[in-house]
Each structure stands twice: as C-alpha cells, then as structure tokens.
Amino acid sequence: MSRRKSESKNLVGLLSTSLQMRIKMDNFYNFYIVDPKELGRGRCAVVRKCIAKSTGQEYAAKFLKKRRRGQDCKAEISHEIAVLDLTKSSPRVVNLHEVYETANEIILVLEYAAGGEIFNLCVPEPNERIEENDIIRLIRQILEGLCCLHENNIVHLDLKPQNILLSSFSPLGDVKIVDFGMSRKIENAIELRQIIGTTEYLAPEILNYDPITTATDMWNLGVISYMLLTQESPFVGADNQETFLNISQLNVDYSEETFASISYLAKDFIQKLLVKNPEERPSAEACLSHSWLKQGEFILWCSPEESSCPSPMQEHTQCSEERNTKSVCNGTCGDRADKENIPEDSSTVSKRCRFDDSVPHPQDFTTDLVCYHMSVCTGPLN
Numbered sequence: 001m002s003r004r005k006s007e008s009k010n011l012v013g014l015l016s017t018s019l020q021m022r023i024k025m026d027n028f029y030n031f032y033i034v035d036p037k038e039l040g041r042g043r044c045a046v047v048r049k050c051i052a053k054s055t056g057q058e059y060a061a062k063f064l065k066k067r068r069r070g071q072d073c074k075a076e077i078s079h080e081i082a083v084l085d086l087t088k089s090s091p092r093v094v095n096l097h098e099v100y101e102t103a104n105e106i107i108l109v110l111e112y113a114a115g116g117e118i119f120n121l122c123v124p125e126p127n128e129r130i131e132e133n134d135i136i137r138l139i140r141q142i143l144e145g146l147c148c149l150h151e152n153n154i155v156h157l158d159l160k161p162q163n164i165l166l167s168s169f170s171p172l173g174d175v176k177i178v179d180f181g182m183s184r185k186i187e188n189a190i191e192l193r194q195i196i197g198t199t200e201y202l203a204p205e206i207l208n209y210d211p212i213t214t215a216t217d218m219w220n221l222g223v224i225s226y227m228l229l230t231q232e233s234p235f236v237g238a239d240n241q242e243t244f245l246n247i248s249q250l251n252v253d254y255s256e257e258t259f260a261s262i263s264y265l266a267k268d269f270i271q272k273l274l275v276k277n278p279e280e281r282p283s284a285e286a287c288l289s290h291s292w293l294k295q296g297e298f299i300l301w302c303s304p305e306e307s308s309c310p311s312p313m314q315e316h317t318q319c320s321e322e323r324n325t326k327s328v329c330n331g332t333c334g335d336r337a338d339k340e341n342i343p344e345d346s347s348t349v350s351k352r353c354r355f356d357d358s359v360p361h362p363q364d365f366t367t368d369l370v371c372y373h374m375s376v377c378t379g380p381l382n
C-alpha cells in the first residue's frame with residue numbers, strides 16, 4: 001500500500017470540525033515551570049508535570065511531535081484536541097486547560113491526575129489491592145465517561161489500565177480517562193476497521209478486521225474489570241500469537257480459584273462484556289444498570305446456586321476447564337519501540353514494562369497479526 005493511501009486510511013473517523021479551543025503561539029515556558037521528570041510516555045508523546053507560574057496550579061503537559069516518522073500528525077493532534085473539547089462537560093474525562101504550539105510540537109496542558117494509572121491496582125501487589133466496593137465505584141466512573149464519549153459517537157479504542165488515571169491514589173480518587181489519540185468518530189456510513197491498539201487489550205473484531213463500534217470500548221472495559229478484580233490480564237499469552245489466539249477463542253480463566261474472593265455479580269458483569277459478538281455486549285448506559293454496579297455498600301458474596309440472585313448471563317457463564325489458561329498480567333509493552341522515538345527520561349519507570357521487558361518491535365507485531373490471520377484462514381497454529 002502506498003504511504004499516501006495508508007495515511008488517508010488512518011485519517012478515517014477523525015473530527016474535522018474547526019477547533020473551538022484556541023491554540024496559543026506564545027512561549028509555553030514563559031507561563032509554566034516544567035518538571036523534567038516524566039509522568040509517562042506513549043507512542044506519540046511525553047507527559048511532564050508543570051506548574052502555572054501565575055497561579056501555582058499543577059498540570060500535566062503532553063508534548064506531541066507535529067511530525068513523526070516523516071508524517072504530518074497535525075490532523076490526529078487536532079482530532080485529540082477536538083475530542084477533549086467535545087467531552088469537556090464530563091468530569092470523568094481529563095480536562096484540557098490550554099494548548100500551545102511551537103515549531104515542532106503541540107503541547108496540551110491537561111488537568112493533572114495525581115493518582116497515576118489504575119494499572120497500579122491491576123498488578124499483584126498485596127498493599128495496592130483494593131476492595132470490590134472501590135472497584136465498583138471506579139467502573140461506574142469509567143462508564144460515566146464512556147457514556148459521554150459514546151453519546152457523542154466517539155469510540156476511544158485504546159481503553160486500558162494505563163489510560164485510566166486517578167485524581168489521587170490515597171485516598172482513592174476519581175477516574176480521569178486520558179489519551180484520545182486513537183479515538184475515532186463513528187460516522188453513519190463509514191465502517192471503521194484496521195485500527196490497532198495494545199495486543200492484550202485488542203477486541204476480537206479488531207483482530208478480524210470487522211467494523212469497529214462503541215462496543216469495542218465495552219470489550220476493553222471487560223478486560224479492565226477482569227484485571228482490577230483478579231490482578232491478571234485475561235488474554236495475555238507467552239507471545240503475541242498466543243494472545244491473539246486466546247482472544248479469538250475467548251480463552252478466559254473463570255475458575256473458582258481465580259474468582260475465589262470475587263462476587264458472582266462481578267464475574268457476571270465481566271462475562272457480559274467479554275463476548276465475541278459486539279452486538280451482544282451491553283452499552284455503557286445499560287452497564288450502569290447491572291446489578292453489580294447498582295449495589296451500594298452491600299455485596300453478595302455468594303455463588304448463583306447459593307443465592308436467589310437473578311442470573312441474567314446464564315447462557316454466557318459456561319466455563320470449560322480445559323480451555324482455561326491462567327495468564328498473569330505481565331504489562332507487555334507492544335508499543336515500546338515506537339516510544340523509543342522520544343528520548344527517554346531515565347528517571348521514568350514505565351508501569352507498562354513492569355514485568356516483561358522482552359518487547360516486540362512494531363514490525364514484529366504486524367507480522368504476528370498477519371501470521372495470526374493466515375493461521376485463522378489456513379488452520380491452527382503450531
């Protein structure tokens with residue numbers, strides 16, 4: 001495929017409306033003191049804490065390169081700004097305070113989420129394990145943010161524990177959804193396909209190049225819920241191929257051992273979302289009415305047999321033991337090679353790479369995906 005053709009494909013679903021938010025050409029550094037220590041980094045950006053000189057208020061400055069790998073990224077950056085502007089009414093989406101432009105970069109001055117990534121709550125560290133009641137509150141807040149996005153026909157497409165931040169960690173604060181770089185507008189007639197996220201969070205429809213809808217985010221919410229409750233990543237395998245296979249075969253561990261201290265309703269919630277057919281997944285709004293999220297202080301710590309709780313997902317709850325492969329959340333960083341474009345601040349310890357630093361390069365990832373597709377067409381993987 002020619003570069004121009006692939007570039008225009010990537011632009012499908014970007015908001016093209018003129019920006020409401022004024023982009024300032026003033027010198028950003030005249031107005032902010034920037035902490036050299038990174039808050040985080042991704043494929044496209046480095047994020048650093050900064051302090052407004054006039055007020056002393058803390059913010060997170062996201063530095064985005066206008067050109068990457070010889071390609072002009074301004075349309076994508078404008079789209080990210082437009083989405084943040086569109087969703088500014090939602091307290092669950094990070095607030096965009098100001099935007100600056102320099103010769104090479106665009107700087108988004110964002111609300112500072114001091115509590116960091118909820119990824120920290122998804123790893124097996126006993127001191128950081130949180131109560132199911134707290135998880136219920138966080139999931140409700142993520143859903144509120146998703147409702148706002150989906151009402152505006154925006155699908156996030158990169159929902160993962162690294163992109164759900166907290167206003168504070170202790171006490172556990174509120175959810176702030178970040179990183180709309182991969183989000184897209186779902187237009188009536190446009191079928192959105194071929195957008196790729198982080199391996200272990202990919203929905204089956206993305207692997208199959210099927211049309212993408214807001215239901216793709218709902219799959220990701222299922223993965224996030226699973227990770228928060230079990231501290232394990234449901235689909236991650238030894239390599240990308242195994243991960244793709246686990247996703248396509250819906251190979252999830254719902255064993256009693258893994259769900260020992262987790263309520264039946266929580267498991268039911270996950271099982272409603274981790275279904276292959278996107279049309280069968282409940283919407284964000286419908287999820288808010290799920291009994292698990294409806295309960296307040298009181299949680300039913302019981303199995304469906306022991307209780308009189310309704311079992312709305314009876315047909316989805318079969319758990320085949322032989323299909324179970326227990327997968328530990330390893331925080332694989334399939335996008336690490338991209339991040340190496342940006343000079344790394346040595347003080348940053350990326351949570352994404354906490355367990356596994358054997359990172360595939362993007363080209364390996366693409367090869368894996370191609371191999372996966374070939375094996376689906378031609379027979380099982382060896």
Ligand SMILES: Nc1ncnc2c1ncn2[C@@H]1O[C@H](COP(=O)(O)OP(=O)(O)OP(=O)(O)O)[C@@H](O)[C@H]1O
Nearest residue numbers: 039040041042043044045047060110112113162179
């Ligand atoms: N407002 C914020 N407050 C605190 N930390 C932040 C904030 N925004 C981003 N971060 C940190 O920086 C990291 C990278 O930010 P972000 O995901 O927006 O970058 P990106 O380059 O678009 O990422 P990706 O490669 O996933 O597309 C986040 O995972 C988070 O740890």
